[in-house]
Amino acid sequence: MFYRESGDFKKTYQEDGQTFPIRFDRWRYWVILAIAFLVFPFFMNDYFANAVMIPFLVWAIAALGLNILTGYCGQLSLGTGGFMAVGAYATYKIMTAFPGMDMFSVIILSGFVTAGVGVLFGLPSLRIKGFYLAVATLAAQFFLIWLFNKVPWFYNNSASGQINAPERDIFGIVITGPHATPLATYLFCLIVAVALAWVARNLTRGRLGRSWMAIRDMDIAAEIIGVNPLKAKLSAFAVSSFFVGVAGSLLFSVYLGAAEVTDTFGINVSFMVLFMIIIGGLGSIFGSFVGAAFMVLMPVLLKNILVGGLGWPTDLAAHLEYIIVGGLIIIFLIVEPHGLAQMARVLKEKLRLWPFPH
């Protein structure tokens, strides 16, 4: 039978604990990975890579990061843009200070730098809760942007105040700079995104993830069961900022190639990533990807239909995008506060019992 658990016996706890308990889902997962790694590369062109796939992967990593903090640990953050800026500027400083370093090391180091900054701004979360914390994270957002704007050391005193990614490679394959091919940048982002999603899944299924969720669901009970709130919250801030930092790093170095801090990492970025996880699903890895896909694809589609198809002015399409995103956020919060991922889960549940739902 199709989509059934029966006959698929779990004989060990290891099998019982696997990510996709249903055989069909396991297959589907491998098929998607195979398409991403083996099929897409053959169709990769400049438009597909730069308008769709790379932004999708980069924002998915950012959404994963925020989802760890907000979806799993329950700490609402509006400072995502600022933390992405930290990742980007760390990347720039590392790239220019150590020209010989390969890109993997660069983005991982940038991630660690961001994690450190994240922990620093996460410290108040011990005393501040809920939207008080959300506003406190705005402090991180505005302060960091101001800092990167005002201190010339961060942009190596360049006259324009911009940062530009120099050409760097891995094993001789150019990843950044004008000579990078869409295929190379796509595969690089894909590998990073898949690896980080795997890490996120591992962290959230085990002891650490449970301590985050315990803090989210009932912090007092969590503390009494032995969870140190300081450790749980700060580790969430650290891991989340690592992801967000890597996303910022990729956004600047691989995707855009250049960045100006107020334009690229402003407060709107923070909201955009937040919307991704609301639409995709709070506390869901899969949801982070779905939300990112949605927020990346919707403007592209809208632009193609309204501007390309109907010949409307672009500003009208942009305003309509605001209306649609805002409206969808409200609709999702009303209809399904757990986002598209939860809808998929409900669908699966129904599919599992189909055609006899009782």
Added chain:
Amino acid sequence: MSADFLYTLEVILNGLMAGVMYSLVALGFVLIFKASGIFNYAQGVMALFAAMTLVGLQSGQIPFAHLINAIFGTDLHHFGWQMPALLAIILTVGVMVLFAIIVEKYILHHLVNQEPIILFMATIGLAYFMEGFGDIMWGSEIKTMDVGIPSGGSFWLEEVTMTWAAEGERYWGMYIDKLDVVATLVALVLVISLTLFSQYTKTGRALRAVADDHQAALSVGISLRTIWVIVWSIAGFVALVAGIMWGSKSGVQFSLSLIALKALPVLMLGGFTSIPGAIIGGLIIGVGEKLFEFAIGSVYLGGATENWFAYVLALVFLVFRPQGLFGEKIIERV
């Protein structure tokens, strides 16, 4: 008096005036938070929307002209009339009441009993929606607002203060925008009338009852839905007042909703539930950021510290006093 002292005084006075502006926005937050426990992120955009509507009505703009033109290929823009300011204001109040009814009916009503954080995120969605909607309805270009409030510096004040400076020192007199003075007076009237309203009218009592306990208020026959519409209408009115003041000062434009974000740290300081808190918090932030920029920011840090000072101040403050200046101490219960 030395010129330095006079400069500082001027900075403080201007800070107080800016603080009044923040307080005006913060006031709307407090009203809604008290009555419904909703942290209304959209308050700033409401102010923007109200100001846009007012300007649009006054200058006889055709709503959605841009959209209609795009669809039908027409070239509409204005009805060709000039509406008196007062009539336009009354009509805008009507629009804000309509907005309150729509918000209650289509959003709040469906989100009853949700966690505060979900409601907060819903208002962020609302803010985005209104931003796009306002732009499509009235166009996104910067508009000038003129409802007849005097603006510009006062020569009289400059001349008077010039004489205060010590002998031989150069001081050109104090610059205080008349608009700011008007805003302060308006804010004062607004706060007094809101206080009187909530203390001495039946609706005001019902409002306070709802603020205290939703269920208890329901059980004595207060209609929660009506109260919410009233509160959002009042908040819409406050947003309009803030929108007029901000709009007259710096034009009706998107950055208005960002300035309104500063109302958030104001509330952190003043506490979410206290009207005097909102006022005092606004004044502290206004004076604080102007003074900091004047004494430290522009001298040592390269300026533009106003972008973050309010938030960092609120953050530091919260760490030591999580309930705000006037909030009650939170005792956690198990």
Added chain:
Amino acid sequence: MSTQNNGQNDKKVMLDLKNISLSFGGVKAITDISFNIYEGEVRAIIGPNGAGKSSMLNVINGFYHPQEGEIWFNGEQRKGMKPYEIAYQGIARTFQNIALFKGMSVLDNLMTGRFTHMNKNLFYQAMWKGPAEQEEIANREFVEHIIDFLEIQSIRKTPVGRLPYGLQKRVELGRALAAQPKLLLLDEPMAGMNVEEKEDMCRFILDVNDTFGTTIALIEHDMGVVMDISDRVVVLDYGRKIGDGEPNEVRNDQTVIDAYLGVSH
């Protein structure tokens, strides 16, 4: 001093509370209360509403810090410990209003109870395969024993938010048991249950006490239950101790009858 004799028998004192006073602002919640809990016994705390029973439990597991008095646990005096440190010492509890992790499954709730018994670092957890997975599986086995014991096999993977009240109470007990506590605090484990559910819960409590040898302190309003399952009872009223002893003594104590029990039954 690890052992103190009460004169009557030779039991070891596990928890000793000496002259505890606790107040919030000007309100005195607990005034000068002393009592102890022997290892392996079932100790009940009873009293009218607002007598300070829950505050007492909160003091024991470190959520409140008393202004005066000493707390001795297993022969060591405890000072200014945080609740999570106390969890590591082996004290677990359930709550009057269920405090489960609503967004997690029953299994995950119980696994969270194993928190203090797991220690693989972030790196191992990020890799999963290897030490982290082994640790997870070992603890999963223990949790499965608890699941069998509480007869909740069928709801293992159900989100706790969907369970009926009685089962939620049982899962909460399971989460506390998963921590393998030396001392288990139960705050009104039977409140709001029907007779059958109460009987089940009594059975579980006594079984826990028998099979695991866990010391239990419980707050309960149902006098029948208290008199049946507890070894000793302490009675509180208005934040003061008005009675302490075996169920029979307490039941016949005139002060206790006046303050709480009403007519002796």
